[in-house]
Amino acid sequence: MLNVFLQIVDTPEEQSRFEDLYYSYRKLMFYIASEILHDSGLAEDAVNEAFFRIAKNFSKINEVHCPRTRNFIVIIVRNISIDMVRRDSAGAAAAQEFVDTMEDTAAELPESRLEFAETKRVIRELPAIYRDVLLLFFVDGYETKEIAEFLGLHRETVKKRLQRGRAMLKERLRDDE
Incomplete structure (x- = not known):
């Protein structure tokens, strides 16, 4: 194969x-x-x-x-x-x-900044559909088009998951403060 x-x-x-x-x-x-x-x-x-x-x-x-x-x-x-x-x-x-x-x-990716490590920790606690796109987008630096291809999703679905994931992330980071 x-x-x-x-x-x-x-x-x-x-x-x-x-x-x-x-x-x-x-x-x-x-x-x-x-x-x-x-x-x-x-x-x-x-x-x-x-x-x-x-x-x-x-x-x-x-x-x-x-x-x-x-x-x-x-x-x-x-x-x-x-x-x-x-x-x-x-x-x-x-x-x-x-x-x-x-x-x-x-x-785990090596961390140099505590803030980034905390953000990644919170991302990893999110539901998988949001966690995966957030990790690929923010941590790994892929574009929405690439993420859509990798995951077999429509680009608009990836954008919506990023939007919802960001909102959840912001809320959870606020709660942790």
Whole structure:
């Protein structure tokens, strides 16, 4: 399957980096998908879909081994897996329970400012639909168009989630003061 993804990536250098990414993160991605889907076949499908999306946007990934990339990959595979469960209405409650109880699987980014660390902490406590877009937008620096592509959403949906997420974030930061 790796060869299919390598054909999507443009240059030989990017192909080598993508192969490194594939072997570095595939087990983590499969673990996350399995925890949500409770089915190894579906988990493989989710991981393949995630790698397909990552390959299509691989030029936007600068470093393979960094917390930003790991966070991005975790969000992508988690959202794909949850979407698959939502399609199966009987499993929707199980997916939400996993999201609610799942500890932060993304690596903590090194912090130099206490204020930024506190803001990120509050973002991580928000519901997943707002948390993911806020992390990708504010922490990782992606644009709404890119986030929409990564998560398989409409751009307007991403904008609305950012708007609502910001409002929730401001409210919670005010409450913490």
